[in-house]
């Protein structure tokens with residue numbers, strides 16, 4: 287919105303009618319959002335009419351954008367109330383969801399074109415081929431962001447489950463879509479993102495909407511608490527780790543080691559193509575600091591060459607995977623470094639793969655089955 291208006295004597299506010307017109311929604315809709323607490327105009331004109339401040343308008347924009355993406359009002363209420371998601375994070379998420387939708391639409395158009403061509407040539411299109419366009423196989427092919435490539439890697443899971451020892455009740459913090467949850471144990475999940483919670487499979491462990499820094503559980507109520515590939519997302523990692531320690535007798539955390547000097551050079555991707563990765567982790571606590579907060583020891587977790595979980599380091603011996611958008615979209619690093627850095631890194635990698643330069647520099651990797659790329663398991 288270009289500039290503030292004066293509504294009665296209330297400066298920099300917009301009336302409900304103005305907002306309705308600008309957003310192309312009815313006044314009734316805005317009244318309903320107010321009544322259910324979704325978007326409450328923060329002021330009233332002297333005559334008692336609703337007056338929207340810039341912050342109210344920003345929140346309305348988020349609500350309407352999620353609505354247009356098909357989210358339900360209850361889900362949206364949780365999304366916009368999340369104190370860990372600021373305006374920029376909402377914009378990034380909305381952008382990702384829209385791009386995913388665009389990819390899906392592109393793929394459907396391509397499938398329709400293929401079928402039209404086939405039909406024009408008198409070729410029979412099988413029921414399987416027809417359903418491919420609307421079914422999960424297409425979605426697999428174009429990627430549903432996280433769930434497209436992120437799943438439990440059994441060899442890493444074995445390390446985590448082993449570290450849980452004889453625990454029977456386990457809290458999984460930053461649980462996402464449920465990877466690495468030990469199905470043989472009594473698991474409670476904690477996940478602040480409604481988008482991630484919404485992607486948990488049917489039958490997954492019950493999931494509480496909360497953040498690591500403030501776990502809604504009493505002291506020592508779980509045998510163990512685990513956190514996998516999530517601590518670097520927390521607003522206050524040390525506070526979150528202390529919370530895990532408070533609610534559980536044992537803590538197991540899969541995280542990343544930035545303590546060794548030159549750690550950025552450990553992985554060719556960050557060394558040669560994406561040095562911005564270091565910025566993403568600036569401000570992330572040292573491994574020693576995290577181990578200290580927990581009273582934990584750290585063990586290296588090598589990444590297998592054919593790692594099933596599409597985490598950032600997963601494709602160290604399969605470099606062409608990083609050229610695939612669906613692979614990158616399931617790794618938050620790429621979103622965090624921004625599109626420019628992403629495009630530059632991908633271009634550089636593609637050129638080096640084509641010219642043989644990547645192979646020249648990294649050829650010896652083909653002889654390795656696992657690589658230590660900085661993943662560490664903290665175990666109390």
Ligand SMILES: C[S@@+](CC[C@H](N)C(=O)[O-])C[C@H]1O[C@@H](n2cnc3c(N)ncnc32)[C@H](O)[C@@H]1O
Nearest residue numbers: 460461462465479482497498514515516519520
């Ligand atoms: C890379 S995913 C990992 C998910 C899952 N543990 C796995 O291994 O697939 C990181 C998760 O951390 C969650 N997260 C972000 N901030 C958090 C916080 N403050 N407390 C707990 N989880 C958080 C995100 O919503 C996301 O689901």
